[in-house]
Amino acid sequence: MANKLLENKIAVVTGGATGIGREIVRELAESGAQVILADRNAPLGESEAKQFQTNKLDVTFMRLDISKIDEVKDFFHNINKKHSRLDILINNAGIKINAGKVTETSEFEWNLTLGTNLTGTFLCCKYGIPLMEKNGGSVINFSSGSGIKGSYNSVAYGVTKAGIIHLTKTVSLEFATKNIRINCIVPGLIDTQQSRGSTGSKELFEKWEKGIPMQRAGRPEEIAPMVAFLCSDQASYITGSLFEINGGSLAQ
Amino acid sequence: MNNKTIKTIIQRAVADFGFRQVVLYDFENINNHIQEEEKLDAEIIEAIKDILISEMQQLPIPVEPDKHEAISNAIYSKLKLK
Numbered sequence: 001m002a003n004k005l006l007e008n009k010i011a012v013v014t015g016g017a018t019g020i021g022r023e024i025v026r027e028l029a030e031s032g033a034q035v036i037l038a039d040r041n042a043p044l045g046e047s048e049a050k051q052f053q054t055n056k057l058d059v060t061f062m063r064l065d066i067s068k069i070d071e072v073k074d075f076f077h078n079i080n081k082k083h084s085r086l087d088i089l090i091n092n093a094g095i096k097i098n099a100g101k102v103t104e105t106s107e108f109e110w111n112l113t114l115g116t117n118l119t120g121t122f123l124c125c126k127y128g129i130p131l132m133e134k135n136g137g138s139v140i141n142f143s144s145g146s147g148i149k150g151s152y153n154s155v156a157y158g159v160t161k162a163g164i165i166h167l168t169k170t171v172s173l174e175f176a177t178k179n180i181r182i183n184c185i186v187p188g189l190i191d192t193q194q195s196r197g198s199t200g201s202k203e204l205f206e207k208w209e210k211g212i213p214m215q216r217a218g219r220p221e222e223i224a225p226m227v228a229f230l231c232s233d234q235a236s237y238i239t240g241s242l243f244e245i246n247g248g249s250l251a252q
Numbered sequence: 253m254n255n256k257t258i259k260t261i262i263q264r265a266v267a268d269f270g271f272r273q274v275v276l277y278d279f280e281n282i283n284n285h286i287q288e289e290e291k292l293d294a295e296i297i298e299a300i301k302d303i304l305i306s307e308m309q310q311l312p313i314p315v316e317p318d319k320h321e322a323i324s325n326a327i328y329s330k331l332k333l334k
Contacts, residue, residue, distance in 0.1 A: 041276075041277065065278075095270045095273050096269075096270045097268060097270035097271050098268050112274065113270075193269075193313050196314055197270070198269050198270055198314075199314065200267070200268070200314050200317065201317055202314075202316065
């Protein structure tokens with residue numbers, strides 16, 4: 001059992017039903033937080049929340065598609081109604097479509113990716129941060145190595161992840177005096193369903209792993225402890241910062 | 253046009269896990285994601301939605317490239333379109 005760094009904190013984790021998000025839900029709950037697992041996959045989200053509850057963790061499920069403005073508004077309205085505040089917001093949900101080169105990317109693929117990853121993160125900040133204004137809080141956004149350096153086959157994805165870095169820095173300035181800290185995790189290749197799915201083949205995933213200085217993909221449980229730390233009072237002077245977790249990929 | 257669009261949707265969703273999420277979680281709004289001249293009729297969307305979602309939920313992650321065509325064709329044939 002982890003230390004109770006986050007005792008009595010109210011936390012939301014978007015995209016919490018799978019991969020990195022699910023591991024963050026576990027880490028925050030084991031650190032003492034009451035966690036709302038938010039995901040658009042209701043059957044899976046409900047079943048994961050039940051599994052956590054079986055293990056005596058305080059996790060509840062609420063459906064949320066971050067690309068839909070009305071859902072985001074209703075979601076945070078309901079959080080406010082139930083808890084009267086929010087202490088931690090983890091903007092983890094996102095998609096990656098392999099749309100080819102910029103000349104091959106359709107407007108649909110562009111809009112869908114921006115609408116989910118960038119606008120979705122923006123909407124969660126817009127409607128979630130007001131719930132932190134009374135007591136302070138911590139927001140963690142999720143970028144990617146693709147947001148820092150160019151990557152093939154997914155221009156829209158890289159643009160959203162670069163945008164999330166800028167969103168993090170700007171919003172951190174806006175709330176620096178309000179005890180609301182905004183930071184950003186920049187993961188490299190992490191072994192999740194989503195990254196294996198978007199890589200497109202086992203062979204390519206393994207090839208990518210070999211290109212990492214540590215020669216392996218990361219694991220979700222190698223991301224979650226950093227998130228818990230950043231949400232805790234131990235990180236009280238950290239805001240507007242990026243945290244690369246990538247086995248050395250961006251050191252090359 | 254409907255059949256061609258459906259084939260394209262299936263092929264994309266089989267090959268690309270990200271696009272598959274659109275089929276799984278946003279199928280009612282699939283036309284918002286398709287070029288104007290390729291949009292599906294509302295009754296077609298209703299007719300294929302449940303089968304497509306069910307098939308997509310069972311796909312391996314990822315579908316290996318040498319299986320894309322066979323799996324796409326198998327799913328298309330299950331739709332029993334005219």
